[in-house]
Amino acid sequence: MRRSSPLPPEHLEWVQGWGRAVGAPGYVYRPADARGVADVLELARSHRVPLVLRGRGRSYGDAALLPEAMMLSLDRMNKILAWDPSSGVMDVEPGVTIEEIWRTALPDGWWPPVVTGTATPSAGGILAMNAHGKNNWHRGTVGEHCEEIDLLLPSGESRTLTPERDSGLFHAVISGFGQLGIITRARFRMMRVHSGFLDVQALAVSNLGEMLRLLDEAKDRWEYVVGWIDAFAGGRHLGRGLVHVARHLDEGEDPAPGRHFDPSVQRGPGRIAGVVPMSMIPPLLKPLTNRPGLRMINLVKYSLGRLTAGERHFQQSLVEFSFLLDAIPGWERIYEPGGLIQHQSFVPVRHAERVLGRQLELCQRAGMPSFLAVLKRHRPDPFLLTHGLDGFSLALDFPVTRTNRARLWRLVRELAEPVVAAGGRFYPAKDAALPGELFRAAFTGGELDRFTALKRTYDPEHLLRSSLADRLLGSFWE
Numbered sequence: 001m002r003r004s005s006p007l008p009p010e011h012l013e014w015v016q017g018w019g020r021a022v023g024a025p026g027y028v029y030r031p032a033d034a035r036g037v038a039d040v041l042e043l044a045r046s047h048r049v050p051l052v053l054r055g056r057g058r059s060y061g062d063a064a065l066l067p068e069a070m071m072l073s074l075d076r077m078n079k080i081l082a083w084d085p086s087s088g089v090m091d092v093e094p095g096v097t098i099e100e101i102w103r104t105a106l107p108d109g110w111w112p113p114v115v116t117g118t119a120t121p122s123a124g125g126i127l128a129m130n131a132h133g134k135n136n137w138h139r140g141t142v143g144e145h146c147e148e149i150d151l152l153l154p155s156g157e158s159r160t161l162t163p164e165r166d167s168g169l170f171h172a173v174i175s176g177f178g179q180l181g182i183i184t185r186a187r188f189r190m191m192r193v194h195s196g197f198l199d200v201q202a203l204a205v206s207n208l209g210e211m212l213r214l215l216d217e218a219k220d221r222w223e224y225v226v227g228w229i230d231a232f233a234g235g236r237h238l239g240r241g242l243v244h245v246a247r248h249l250d251e252g253e254d255p256a257p258g259r260h261f262d263p264s265v266q267r268g269p270g271r272i273a274g275v276v277p278m279s280m281i282p283p284l285l286k287p288l289t290n291r292p293g294l295r296m297i298n299l300v301k302y303s304l305g306r307l308t309a310g311e312r313h314f315q316q317s318l319v320e321f322s323f324l325l326d327a328i329p330g331w332e333r334i335y336e337p338g339g340l341i342q343h344q345s346f347v348p349v350r351h352a353e354r355v356l357g358r359q360l361e362l363c364q365r366a367g368m369p370s371f372l373a374v375l376k377r378h379r380p381d382p383f384l385l386t387h388g389l390d391g392f393s394l395a396l397d398f399p400v401t402r403t404n405r406a407r408l409w410r411l412v413r414e415l416a417e418p419v420v421a422a423g424g425r426f427y428p429a430k431d432a433a434l435p436g437e438l439f440r441a442a443f444t445g446g447e448l449d450r451f452t453a454l455k456r457t458y459d460p461e462h463l464l465r466s467s468l469a470d471r472l473l474g475s476f477w478e
């Protein structure tokens with residue numbers, strides 16, 4: 001695509017992925033209404049410049065980046081358009097965040113059925129990535145709770161899509177990481193809850209096999225199931241960690257549901273052990289962002305967790321349980337200047353122990369154990385480029401430094417190879433380093449052909465692009 005004239009320099013910004021390990025310059029436009037969005041699309045078309053879509057920029061890597069392209073940032077399209085507390089149905093603009101959604105729904109006794117580990121992503125961003133929560137086994141992905149979207153196609157035509165009437169396009173836009181059109185409105189159905197609190201239990205496990213078995217057993221009895229692994233532990237302790245399970249309270253279990261629906265009661269923990277303010281954590285952790293420091297943090301977390309884990313149940317607010325990391329403002333910045341990347345693989349049940357164990361060992365052997373390793377249980381879903389399957393995912397976070405960058409990118413390849421061999425998948429929202437051929441090899445049922453055919457139909461000039469799509473889809477995409 002060749003430009004017809006230069007773009008205005010006042011729009012040029014340096015934009016980063018959330019992990020701050022990758023960034024790119026782009027001409028950023030932030031329209032506040034549908035007319036403005038259509039104007040930006042038209043401008044990109046007339047300048048023959050590719051357009052990259054951005055929600056709230058919470059993807060770890062290069063999903064919402066493209067060097068020297070135009071960037072359509074949807075963060076000012078942030079109105080809740082309609083809310084019906086009798087049916088739990090909400091219409092939102094694409095830039096509305098999960099936090100804005102729950103704050104509207106919860107006072108009426110509703111909660112979003114699928115939330116991510118942070119409340120800051122946008123509706124458009126989570127649909128484009130087909131996001132999952134800690135209850136993926138029970139509720140599927142966010143797209144399964146979306147009843148309708150308005151999609152602005154690269155041609156400038158706007159369409160309203162429903163999963164029943166427009167199955168092919170609907171199920172490809174959701175999971176299609178912003179490559180087929182711009183979601184300008186979404187309709188979600190919320191989930192009824194009878195309390196703003198959850199019944200939670202924490203359990204300690206001493207190796208990976210135990211962890212996987214526990215998650216698997218717990219998945220049918222508990223709404224939320226998540227495991228944390230001390231990725232520094234090796235040998236017979238490989239995969240040791242903590243499992244947290246939680247369920248919504250039943251009707252009548254909370255004597256004061258109305259009070260607990262109040263967003264002001266939903267705050268996360270303000271202080272650690274009632275003493276250290278959460279805002280102090282990043283400066284306290286910063287000196288520990290090296291291998292010995294991170295080993296110590298993981299050991300302390302495991303040891304303390306083991307002491308308090310067990311039969312005891314406790315209650316946590318929905319916000320505290322769901323968005324724990326949001327309570328530590330700016331924690332990702334402790335890894336500056338190099339930033340951090342994450343790699344999240346999805347592996348079918350019968351290969352999970354072998355492949356995920358191998359991943360933990362590969363990280364240790366490379367001298368780069370993950371500083372934060374999280375396991376979840378998943379199920380398949382109907383979206384075209386989904387990461388969902390009947391299995392487990394392991395999300396591994398790594399700090400990036402000047403000296404480990406090239407080794408880390410090589411390690412991601414090594415981590416991904418056994419996943420592909422086992423029939424697994426990857427989550428693009430977390431990715432910055434996966435070689436495209438491995439991403440493509442994970443789709444064996446013609447999904448990429450179908451996706452490319454839709455791209456040719458709806459975006460023949462290849463107006464919508466991103467660094468992630470260029471990297472993962474590669475020449476397949478041309």
Ligand SMILES: Cc1cc2nc3c(=O)[nH]c(=O)nc-3n(C[C@H](O)[C@H](O)[C@H](O)COP(=O)(O)OP(=O)(O)OC[C@H]3O[C@@H](n4cnc5c(N)ncnc54)[C@H](O)[C@@H]3O)c2cc1C
Pocket residue numbers: 018052053054055056057058059060063064074094115116117118120121122123124125126128129130131132133134177178179181182183184325429430466
């Ligand atoms: C701390 C943390 C925890 C997380 N936990 C989870 C988790 O538990 N589960 C999970 O699934 N994900 C999780 N994520 C990932 C996050 O949910 C996704 O990256 C999500 O896409 C971010 O939304 P966003 O609005 O920031 O989108 P961006 O990162 O800005 O964009 C993501 C993609 O969506 C496209 N896009 C954005 N808006 C639109 C639109 N209106 N129309 C079409 N395409 C669009 C972009 O082009 C891009 O490809 C987590 C992220 C962080 C930082």
